[in-house]
Amino acid sequence: MCHLVCEAVREGDSKVSEDARKITGDPNYIPTDPKELANRVFTTCFMATDNNSEETKERSRKLAEQIGSHHLQIKIDTAVAAVLGIFTAVMGVVPRFTAHGGSLRENVALQNIQARLRMVLAYLFAQLSLWARGRPGGLLVLGSTNMDERLRGHITKYDCSSADLNPIGAISKTDLRKFTTYSINKFGFTALKDIYAAPPTAELEPLKDGKLVQTDEKDLGMTYDELSVYGRLRKQAFCGPYSMFGKLVHTWKETCTPRQVASKVKHFFRYYSINRHKMTVITPSYHAESSSVDDNRFDHRQFLYNIQWPWQFRMIDEQVQIMESHQIATERRGGGGGGGKIKNTNTEYEKEQLRKQSGSDSDQKRGTEGGKKTGDNDKGVMVTTMISSGVSSSHLVLPPGVSPLQPVLPPGEFSSQPEVQPDLSPSQLVLPSSQPDTEALILSGSEPPNRGFQKTRSLKLDSGQRCFTPTLIDPPASICTQGV
Secondary structure: OHHHHHHHHHOOOHHHHHHHHHHHOOOOOOOOOHHHHHHHHOEEEEEEOOOOOHHHHHHHHHHHHHHOOEEEEEEOHHHHHHHHHHHHHHHOOOOOOHHHOOOHHHHHHHHHHHHHHHHHHHHHHHHHHHHHOOOOOOOOOEOOOOHHHHHHOOOOOOOOOOOOEEOOOOOOHHHHHHHHHHHHHHHOOOHHHHHHHOOOOOOOOOOEOOEOOOOHHHHHOOOHHHHHHHHHHHHOOOOOHHHHHHHHHHHOOOOOOHHHHHHHHHHHHHHHHHHHHHHHHOOOEOOOOOOOOOOOOOOOOOOOOOOOOHHHHHHHHHHHHHHHHHHHHHHHOOOOOOOOOOOOOOOHHHHHHHHHHOOOOOOOOOOOOOOOOOEEEOOEEEEEEEEOOOEEEEEEEEOOOOOOOOOEOOOOOOOOOOEOOOOOOOOEEEEOOOOOOOOEEEEEOOOOOOOOEEEOOEEEOOOOOEEEOOEEOOOOOEEEEEOO
């Protein structure tokens, strides 16, 4: 930003010059040196405890020097001890880190004390540091949590996630790494090389022999690269747990088995739902990506979830069993295929795929996608199922004589008689679902509009499911599932 301001002033932009003088409080100031300008408008402060390493402290000092910020280094252990002293005096017990024999609850509480005190001190210095330097005005506090940490909930309420503005809150960790590389090459901030290479860590737990025992990715239970993928699928592709599993089981087939993919997806959604409430008080961010998790502006979702995701996780588990059974059968036939690769053939597995996808989940409402026409071939009728907004479509080849028009509702779903919606043509029928988070099947007919369903009948299945078998004057052209 300081480089852009100085460049604009050199090009004669009087409005930028006026703003710079107003911000710095100097009516005669003309910014020409980015580092000098940064020293006037940017204050950085390294708030250390005994849990911080000397390497981190030195990296922050070098970066501040290259940027030109007014840099402070302080110790906050006395403040931490004072807060703990109040608690101990009242409750009569002393909390300990897990490294010292304490419980997980004690460990998290001790970390949060440090994080929240840093927010309090940041606002104190923002209000009074310019006063102490004999300059007018005050400072805004900048937050430093990225989009992936917000998505996973790897933040503490009212720590560095709470500020006046967060310039990186809508940018993923992977993109921030790219910007770091750009800054090294563009501005010569070589101190970023050591920061880039260092493992991300909050440094809130005691060091062991002077070395880190805590890293962000270890605490997350997933990598930042994986988090970036989850974030884009959740927001841009409208994926819930089951539909995300359906995508990643193919995307990651070279490195993960279906069971491993299922475990990763369930782990992410469990913690996403546990921590979603933190987004209700999150600091406004510079809106940089469509996958932003900003609850107040760009990601309006519920913040209380059933963290067990019973229906979605059950469907994932069933799908994993089908895939593994199919893999075993393929290997017995001498088909090979190791790892997570699943070869789609004209088998019961593919038929199951169609049934499973009729219950595809998503926590975002989506519009209906158009279906594709069916066609006859020597193997039977080709039916294409399309799941709207980002969920992969699959194809099923039915043998001759088997009707594709037997939609099955998800387990436990019982629907009343079919009803024709007023906004649909006479050739369309909606099977209503008893729960809003499952999907209704829409059978799209072909022209002319006088073609439609003549009658329906209900068929009870052994599994407790209920399906409707329409009898048609003319068969519809496709089956399309609508996600809600």
